[in-house]
Amino acid sequence: MKKSTRVLAAALCGILLLPAAGCGEKETTGGDENLDLSVHLHIYDYCVFDDDWAIFKEAEEKTGVALHGTAVETISSSAQAFSTMLADRTLPDIIAYTGDELKENGMQGALIPLEDLIEEHAPNIQKFFEECPEAKVAATATDGHIYYIPGTLAQPGLGNLPSMGFFIRQDWLDALGLETPTTVDEYYNVLKAFREQDPNGNGQQDEIPYFKRSGVLDDLYQLFGAKNSFYLNADGGISYGATEEAYKNAVKELAKWYSEGLIDKEIYTRGEQSREQLLSSNLGGSTHDWFSSTASYNDKYLGFGLNFVPMAPPADINGVVKEDIGRSILHGLGWGISKDNKNPERTMEYFDFWLSEEGTLLHSFGIEGKDYTVENGEYQFVPEVLNAEGGVPAYLRNEGAVVEFGAINRIEAELAGMNDLAKEGFNMYLDNGYVQPQMPSLGFTEEEQNVINAHLTDIQTFCKEQEQKWILGAEDVDATWDNYVATLQSMNLDQVIAAYNSAYVRYQQELN
Known part of the structure; x- marks a missing residue:
């Protein structure tokens, strides 16, 4: 716990001087001639490579390599777009998609092995694999070859990082004279009070104590010592929680919560807009969601005094305070070089740029001077980014930054885009070591x-x-x-x- 906190603190305080300051790191300069490469990038059913993405224009200035997308937005399914691309007689130079698909199609001959190219042309990728051995394991297919360069959601070595946490209406707790719940029983009693004691003060029993955008109740299962999917068990193997007695008991208890009106009656149908709908209408009491976006709602709804704050996970039925949902270091996507690429060496050098310090900054923060500034070694987004409609991540993605391909996304960039309340929640979960180890990215035969x-x-x-x-x-x-x-x-x-x-x-x- 203390170790991970110190490592992150060091990362935040000693941040990132560019290689000119001397990191012993080789920057990728590319060849003498400009080069155009085609790329297929269609992920998450909505994110499609845009030739005008600003950070790729910036990368072109630094590497001499220009990327041109081949995927089209008219195909809404990323899986369909990937299959359609593979059916073409000539493949694009670069293919970006899930690591599992890239490895499988690499073994079938659609992509070329990369290990020799990495050894000869990619010192930054070599360093990345040394610092993040799980990335190299994930990138290696069962035939022993590496077919893609994976990307990360945070730099290696920071331990188990938070992503989501519990939030609760502090204004409702204050209105009812209640303390923040610290155990599952206290949490139940608070939700029951939210339902029965009219904390929004409108004279109606219309409060929805617990809601969630995804409709997946894994955060509540953990309060009963249960899992609902695959997890790392205490014996050093993998189990499937949804057949275990703990899961059975958890479902029985949550069915009771639901019958008593403590869980949103539309938990499975309300969808992504539930947070916006229920907080804006002063009806929602508690949820489990991303720190960054959820902490922004207080500023949006000052009129009725919304005070939606992060809280520690309630101790489960065994007295354990933990958070099962965390940030896997690898996001599971990356990019590789197709069999039809005529310039694999330059392409690998281009890949290597994105794993350099300069490329990492560009991917994480955007363009210096335009999207962020550096003051006393601290990286700060400019007001246009911080105040962007839709939030910092959406603004950056519109420039191609933080898009998931073979690059490192520095955690400092996410923290720089958070308000103080979000940082408070993130650091609470980090400093107390609540987040449990996550399932690794596995390679299957x-x-x-x-x-x-x-x-x-x-x-x-x-x-x-x-x-x-x-x-x-x-x-x-x-x-x-x-x-x-x-x-x-x-x-x-x-x-x-x-x-x-x-x-x-x-x-x-x-x-x-």
Whole structure:
């Protein structure tokens, strides 16, 4: 806990002098001639490479390499866009997508192995792999070759970083004379008071004590010592929590919460707008969400005194204070070089630029002088960025910054875009070591991947549908539990778990 805090503090205080100040790092300068390369980048069903993205224009000035996108926005599905691209007779020079797909298609010949190019042309990538060995493991296919350069959500070595946390209406607590809950039982009692004691003062029982944009209740399951998906167990393996007794008991308890009106009646249907809708109408009491965006709502709704503040995770039924949802170091995407690329050496040098200090700054903060300034070694976004409609991340993404490809996103950039309340929540979870280790990015053999492809989607769909029936009260947990577990076994859940464990054993061996 203290170690991770010190490391982050050092990163924030000693930040980032450019290589001219002497980091012992080689900057990528590129060749003498300008080079045009085509790139396929279509991710998350909405993010499509734009030739006019400002940070790529800036990178062109520094490297002599200009990228031109081939993906089109008229195809809304990233998976469909990827399949369509692969069907073309000639592939684009660079392919950006999920690491799993890049490795699989690399082994089939669509992308070329990169390890020799990395050794000869990419000192920054070599350094990255040394500092972040899990990135090299993730990038290595089961045939032993590296087919893509992965990217990260934070620089290596910072430990288990927060992403989300609990928020609660401090103004409602004050109105009812209540203290911030510190245990799951206290949290239940506070939510019950929110429901029954009219904290918004309008004379109606219209408060919605707990809501969530995603409709996934993993943050509440953890309060009962339960998991609802794959997780790292205490024996050093991987388990699937949704068949365990702790999960069964958690579902029963949350079904009770729902029946008592403590959980949003539209938890599974209200969707992404629930936070905006319920806070703007003075109806929402507590949630679990991103620190940066959630902490911004107090400034938006000063009229009725909204005071929505981060709080520590309530201690679970075993007395443990922890946060299961955190920031994986790898975001799972990256880019590789296609078989039709005529300039693999220059392309690798271009990739290497993005893993340099200069490239990392450009990717994380945007363009110096335009998007951010440096004062006394501290990086600060300019007011236009800080006050941008939609927030700092949306502004940066419109310039191509913080888009997920083979680059490092420095955590300082996220913190620089946070208000003081968001930083308070982030640091609370960081300094107290609440965040638990996250599932690593695993590489599966063809046989393992076939098992997962054949069964996992159906298993997850069945679990989600059954969970909703239980939470909504449509079916009794005790009466249907045995059949639920038996059905999952008939859907080959054990085979899927075995595939995950085999991949995890290899991951540990390769990491060590």
